[in-house]
Amino acid sequence: MAKSKKIVTKTLFHVLIILFGLVMIYPVLWMIFGSFKNNREILNNSMQLLPNIWRPENYSTGWKGFGEITFSTFFANSFFVTAIATLACTISSALIAYALARVKFKGRKFWFVCMISTLMLPSQVVMIPQYIIFQKLNLVNTYVPLILPFFFGQAFFIYMMMQFIAGLPKELDEAAIIDGCSKYTIFTRIIFPLISPALITTVIIQFYWKWDDFLGPLIYLSRPEKYTASLAIKMFADASSTTDYGAMFAMSTLSLVPVFLIFLFFNRYLMEGISTTGMKD
Amino acid sequence: MAKNTGGNSLKLKKFLNRDNTVGYVFALPFIIGFLGFTIVPMIVSLYFSFTNYNMISAPQWVGLKNYVRMFTEDNRFVNSVGVTLKYVFISVPLKLIFALIVAFLLTRKSKAVSVYRSVYYIPSLIGGSVAVSLVWKQLFSTKGLINNILHSLGMARISWFGDEHAAVWPLILMAIWQFGSSMIIFAAGLTQIPASYYEAARIDGAGIVKQFFFITLPSLSPVILFNLVMQMITGFMSFTQTYVISNGTGDPNDATNFFALYIYNQAFKYFDMGYASAMAWILLILISLITFIIFKTSSTWVFYENE
Incomplete structure (x- = not known):
């Protein structure tokens, strides 16, 4: 019984740490996925992480x-x-x-x-x-x-x-x-x-x-x-x-x-x- | 003759191998750099601070006028100091508290823990870049992610960079977000605390909270002191974030007009070099004063092992 309780706390600990880690790097992820979006998606749809349509052409436009x-x-x-x-x-x-x-x-x-x-x-x-x-x-x-x-x-x-x-x-x-x-x-x-x-x-x-x-x-x-x-x-x-x-x-x-x-x-x-x-x- | 040169080269060799020679040969880059890039500029800067200088005509001696102007005529300067102090005094303690708690939670030596630590370190790694400041500006824009989250929680949207009462908070949050490097330093400090301390505490029935306050905190206090001073200095010099986010203006209504940004604008936008130099000296004095106070009070809260 004590052992299973320990496993539960341990799992909970890891889940919390991972969730918090995700929050920490979310701005970075948002930027990376944002680099494949167009202005409309970035400005009006900020809750969404992944782009609707991937636009790798942003990279060639930017590179200019x-x-x-x-x-x-x-x-x-x-x-x-x-x-x-x-x-x-x-x-x-x-x-x-x-x-x-x-x-x-x-x-x-x-x-x-x-x-x-x-x-x-x-x-x-x-x-x-x-x-x-x-x-x-x-x-x-x-x-x-x-x-x-x-x-x-x-x-x-x-x-x-x-x-x-x-x-x-x-x-x-x-x-x-x-x-x-x-x-x-x-x-x-x-x-x-x-x-x-x-x-x-x-x-x-x-x-x-x-x-x-x-x-x-x-x-x-x-x-x-x-x-x-x-x-x-x-x-x-x-x-x-x-x-x-x-x-x-x-x-x-x-x-x-x-x-x-x-x-x-x-x-x-x-x-x-x-x-x-x-x-x- | 031949013998003589042999003697001379021996002498030279002996001279070159003397500690004083070796020391100055190796330290020479520092000495040159220190004189050329620190001492001489400091003296020049001190001189400029007593002059009116716009880089076109020669500096004009005005005595203490720049310093008087700062505190009696320039409300923007007084405000800038206030905003910077608010930013530093809120962000640095919170950043260190966060760093400490996470370091304490992630002490166990395991593969997972070192991966977590690396992830938490990423914001510190990139936080000073223009890229992150640009992202931050979008996240806190009117229709940005943060406002959308607030909205979906039933709260009102905030015009983060339009409201002078709100504008400094995204910058404070950004500083706290970068707690990673302090965390790594704390984590290293934690490994130096003998495990026997914790064992003894556990035998005495102390829980994890008590252990934190009675063992971890005092043992880490020298490291906390070091971090406090270094983070404070970094905070006072914070520039890129506010420059990028406010487009160099310190808007709205000077709410993000940090000390470093104001000095930059006085010097490189208005070319008021004398006045900007005087402000830089006030910054130096302010930082020295706060460092001095921290060190003075540290005897009451910093514990060294051999005491």
Whole structure:
């Protein structure tokens, strides 16, 4: 009797959790199915999830973009900016994390505090002068302002990698020195390969952030052929007086595809990364 | 001669291998970036905040005028701070409570649980995107899904983005919807709580609710503190959602004119760079102040293991 009661509560628990999960992802499902509907269905029939008639042509309409520029340009732009920023951020953050976590140099504490304090600095404070500086250098409407800051590490990832490096036994370094490694080759041969899970996590999270970034492109890019996908989708929604919602959702859905693919394949790294940065020790 | 160069290169090698050299070589990217992209812009920004600057003519020193204007003449600014505080103070606690409860319910290690967690994490993953903001705008439109559900439940439809009293709520809901990343952090914290604590409590006859309040909550308090501060900062900087949903206006009647959006408009729509810089500094001061208060009060509610 007790056992069957336990099974009932357990099933109930799972059903509730699944139902709640459905509610959570319903907006996403609604967008995906919406990308196959026409305006009338989207605007007047929002209670219905599945389209009456599937309209895959929304994707080709949407792909045409606006002002003679197609979404192949916008997605290529996004990939370019995201790939360089992500790579630069990952490598520079690893170098910095090694210095701050493993090398006992003068001023280490000071630079560590500086690094942590940038975590809490609202970007609005530096956004305006940065814009003015880039404008004076004639770099507005190029990708330099969107990419260059990432060559100098990002506090969030430096901190995460430091946690990771702190977990590696010091004896590894000592053994390497006996084997004739310098402090430099310790980094390239030992630390860098060993923190690869943290590197992968950094790549994933930085990819997401940069791919989604809207404020940066909004400020710096005004020529449509330079637009990234996130900016282009917003402009697509505004471009004509009557928005084609189906096509807009089609492009929105496509813009989330890379995000979902990475999520599907690298889920474990993502979860670990988020948990380690949140921990105090 | 040959011996001498050998000595020099040995010296160089020794110099290069000193901790101070190695440290600064590896930390160099950070130091350059910190000076170039944080410290110098901050100083420039502080200077601008005391000037009138429209990017066409040279900055004009006006002393504290920008700061005075903000609090005495600019009702939109005062309102913007109020709206942002309301958004942050409602959405952040609710988001963390949700994250905590779900993390607590999903502690067991099983395949199903990790799948559930991933599903609950999806909104956090995509929540910052333009795509989701566009969907949100449709869901809360006059004939949108939310209103249709309200209607079928016999309630009145609400003009979510037309009514100044309603407009901030979809944004608050969107923030709470993204409780996933906090949940993952809490879940990781939960695994660190020794099982023996719960066993002891169970022997003493404590139910699941008591266990939550007397074991889970105190043990997790350092993680809660960390999350509280980080989510608060994120909340204050919230921009994309309100920009996309209100088309950059902060309408209706400035009800969604968040701090970050107002700064953006002052700077990049009106090109009032001096005034916008002054506002950015007030934002920094406000965030620092609230962080300070949270840390000050934390001694009463945060428990560290080794105390």
